[in-house]
């Protein structure tokens with residue numbers, strides 16, 4: 709694991725955007741795995757800025773997002789499809805056909821296998837971006853998730869539902885299930901990059917990356933990934 713210490717949120721965002729940008733410069737048709745949540749917003753804004761200045765070209769890039777709420781159509785303003793378009797895709801020259809987010813309206817029987825086949829056909833993920841949930845989840849792989857799963861349907865924990873309630877009108881509107889790439893899909897990415905900021909993530913960062921590898925802390929498996937980089941701001945790294 710490579711640990712990169714950033715001073716603050718902006719510094720974390722710029723460092724992470726630099727790594728993604730370098731990946732695209734080195735391989736213009738790279739497959740980039742993307743994440744939602746508030747943590748990557750700064751790095752998406754940075755990528756948009758560099759695209760506008762002519763420094764990055766997304767015309768050959770393919771993206772695969774980690775997860776999507778089950779039951780939300782793409783048009784719902786809390787769907788991850790909507791989030792990604794609003795915060796990144798609508799502002800860069802990525803081809804719409806190269807953008808992939810699990811389909812929240814697909815049937816649970818077929819959604820996972822279809823998404824895994826799509827990733828495989830694209831040639832696998834070159835660089836997977838991740839945030840971390842306050843209970844150690846990555847994508848929507850909650851504590852106790854089997855490490856060997858591909859994309860599948862999950863029941864969200866109470867903690868995740870309450871963490872994400874801030875984006876919905878009320879907690880009752882937060883979907884109770886999601887489709888997520890599994891730990892296996894994430895571990896198969898050639899590079900993994902995690903961004904984390906804020907003091908409320910400090911304890912889970914300590915447990916995940918400086919404690920034992922256990923399904924109870926899903927992100928801890930990343931200690932075993934051959935090319936994993938963690939970029940944290942000073943607050944998120946304050947317990948290590």
Ligand code: GLP
Pocket residue numbers: 743744745746747748774775838839840841842845846847848868
């Ligand atoms: C959601 C997403 C995760 C993300 C997490 C943390 O649960 N499925 O991919 O890492 O939120 O979000 P935030 O960055 O807002 O703390």
